[in-house]
Amino acid sequence: MRRRPAPTLGEAEEVCEQVLAWLGARRPAPTLVWMAMPGELDLSPVVEALSEIEWLTTRTPSSGPLTVHPYHSQCERHRFGFHQPVAWAPEIPPARIGVVLAPGLTFDRQGGRLGWGMGYYDRLLARLAHRVPRVGVTLDRLITESIPQEPHDIPVTHLITDRGVTKIVV
Numbered sequence: 001m002r003r004r005p006a007p008t009l010g011e012a013e014e015v016c017e018q019v020l021a022w023l024g025a026r027r028p029a030p031t032l033v034w035m036a037m038p039g040e041l042d043l044s045p046v047v048e049a050l051s052e053i054e055w056l057t058t059r060t061p062s063s064g065p066l067t068v069h070p071y072h073s074q075c076e077r078h079r080f081g082f083h084q085p086v087a088w089a090p091e092i093p094p095a096r097i098g099v100v101l102a103p104g105l106t107f108d109r110q111g112g113r114l115g116w117g118m119g120y121y122d123r124l125l126a127r128l129a130h131r132v133p134r135v136g137v138t139l140d141r142l143i144t145e146s147i148p149q150e151p152h153d154i155p156v157t158h159l160i161t162d163r164g165v166t167k168i169v170v
Helices: 009-024 044-049 120-126
Strands: 055-059 067-070 075-077 083-085 099-102 106-108 134-137 158-161 164-167
Touching: 009 044, 009 134, 009 158, 009 164, 055 083, 099 120
Parallel strands: 099 134, 134 158
Antiparallel strands: 055 067, 075 083, 158 164
16 A cells, blocks of 8 residues: 555644543543554654553564553664664553554544554454454544455454544444
């Protein structure tokens, strides 16, 4: 898939406001969030605004599944340009995750998510309890009609965009 246009400042602010409102209306739970690559939506303003939440993020190891770490761990730059916790950062069991804010290149309204094609997030999502909200965060203009799904693809349960929040009904 070709690179999509980066979010404008206004779009990014709107998405962050929607995420803040949705999370703010919930009981705080350990929340997994990504560290943005250049050109991706950056949710760090949400992390800063909701300091009462235990924020978690992932590390992409050289082999094996994603690992989960405290968001505020010491970080290093991954070869794709995003920051991630260093290898020796404390590891958190995925069972501790209460909410997932999931990145994606695009989503559809049925909960389909298209990532970077490596399956890292799907393998992590498959290890979580079914009750854990899996929230796709994107721009409304990046939602497509339908994304072909494979048996290993894990759908999101909610979409948060610059235009609002949608609970996915399956």
